[in-house]
Amino acid sequence: xxxxxxxxxxxxxxxxxxxxxxxxxxxxxxxxxxxxxxxxxxxxxxxxxxxxxxxxxxxxxxxxxxxxxxxxxxxxxxxxxx
Numbered sequence: 001x002x003x004x005x006x007x008x009x010x011x012x013x014x015x016x017x018x019x020x021x022x023x024x025x026x027x028x029x030x031x032x033x034x035x036x037x038x039x040x041x042x043x044x045x046x047x048x049x050x051x052x053x054x055x056x057x058x059x060x061x062x063x064x065x066x067x068x069x070x071x072x073x074x075x076x077x078x079x080x081x082x
Contacts, residue, residue, distance in 0.1 A: 006016045
């Protein structure tokens with residue numbers, strides 16, 4: 001299984017997703033809040049609209065791995081032990 005990123009208008013995305021073979025398991029949708037909205041989030045207890053909390057719900061799935069060389073060179077070239 002591989003993830004597919006679909007961009008475009010709401011209609012274009014819906015049309016593209018309907019043509020994809022496979023199962024759609026999850027979608028991330030960004031919804032603009034009305035100006036001045038200050039509601040408590042249902043999932044994570046954070047204040048909606050705060051950019052710092054945009055991906056707070058995904059935090060449990062984030063990989064944290066000490067000192068990792070994620071430079072382009074390290075990603076695309078084999079290491080000494082590979």
